[in-house]
């Protein structure tokens with residue numbers, strides 16, 4: 136009888152998982168006879184998921200069950216018919232990070248709040264970079280107006296200001312996921328909480344294919360006190376209706392326009408009340424800039440679809456393999 140144990144996923148690689156079980160970090164794979172079958176009823180695990188494992192002292196453990204999720208961030212994948220993709224699961228709190236300087240944008244904050252409530256997690260607004268902020272008080276009042284019933288904290292990872300207030304959430308066994316646009320200081324904040332340099336921050340970062348600077352990993356860390364935190368690579372993964380991180384970074388003007396379109400699902404292709412069409416007509420938005428935005432938008436949709444298709448193929452192949460068709 137193989138020894139069974141429970142654990143939670145801390146990182147997902149191509150076909151390999153990092154799992155924390157009984158305080159130890161282990162590698163694991165999905166048990167093919169359970170996950171790669173036509174009648175598979177198990178969800179593929181994601182960061183934060185609780186799983187049941189068969190321990191293997193000689194190599195990778197085998198994941199045999201994904202426990203039911205209490206919360207999740209998902210992105211829809213209508214193009215590839217794969218339904219939902221879950222990008223993080225089982226968190227208790229969602230820290231919405233927004234910096235008090237250039238990144239400050241109430242419309243965007245509203246979107247992040249919506250996404251948080253939909254996930255089932257409890258949002259907490261964390262306004263970052265307090266040390267270099269001006270008019271913090273005014274901004275705080277504006278935030279409080281739209282964030283009724285949500286705790287708002289003003290922090291700085293440089294001076295440590297405000298970090299005490301967050302300790303109510305960063306407690307043993309509870310999981311907090313971080314959301315926020317690129318550059319708000321998620322990695323710096325994570326490093327601060329962990330008391331070490333685990334995440335690369337701003338200055339040193341690889342360029343991705345589109346030339347954006349982004350955090351590419353998604354990982355769950357356990358703090359010294361046992362609190363769990365998940366840093367996300369950005370909202371790009373949460374679907375296109377949410378402002379894409381990379382796009383948002385350089386096209387804030389267009390994102391602000393899109394929010395003003397009469398229909399929330401406006402395709403900006405001649406619908407009445409389209410704010411983009413209006414701006415193009417008035418010349419406040421140039422054709423060139425709009426085309427650029429569109430191109431990058433399509434590229435990132437294409438990348439996401441490609442990744443899903445790849446996953447579907449892996450699954451299909453494994454199904455065949457387990458039925459002995461190879």
Ligand SMILES: Nc1nc2c(ncn2[C@@H]2O[C@H](COP(=O)(O)OP(=O)(O)OP(=O)(O)O)[C@@H](O)[C@H]2O)c(=O)[nH]1
Pocket residue numbers: 263264265266267290291292293294315316317318319320321322323324335336337338348349350368369
């Ligand atoms: N003054 C000040 N600067 C900060 C603070 N937190 C982060 N920064 C700076 O802001 C820049 C971006 O910080 P990151 O932590 O890399 O931002 P991020 O949100 O992880 O960005 P992505 O990895 O692109 O998602 C860096 O230059 C940091 O040094 C803060 O509290 N105060």
Ligand SMILES: [Zn+2]
Pocket residue numbers: 393396397401402403404406408409410411412
């Ligand atoms: Zn429109």
